[in-house]
Amino acid sequence: VLFKAFGVYLVLVIANCIAIAVPLILADNEYTGWESFALALGAGLGFLIALFLMACVRERLELAQVPPSFRGLPIAFVTAGLFALAFLGFSGLSLY
Secondary structure (H helix, E strand, C coil): CHHHHHCCHHHHHHHHHHHHHHHHHHHHHCCCHHHHHHHHHHHHHHHHHHHHHHHHHHHHHHHCCCCHHHCCHHHHHHHHHHHHHHHHCCCCCCCC
């Protein structure tokens, strides 16, 4: 429903929010040049992976037998919530 109203502009708004958030995070934490590059690259790749996974799940849900009351936006919110819980597990990880 929201995508039909905004079309391609919804993806552009999300991308702009990410493009604004990354420099704000970098300015707040005073990263070096390489750390800034790694964070920006990781944010872009993470966004790409999240979009890809969500698209794959939405394709599978189109073929699944979803109850009528959950079709459309409700199952999208449930799916997004499950993804949020799954990605929340990565928040405490430290690579070094």
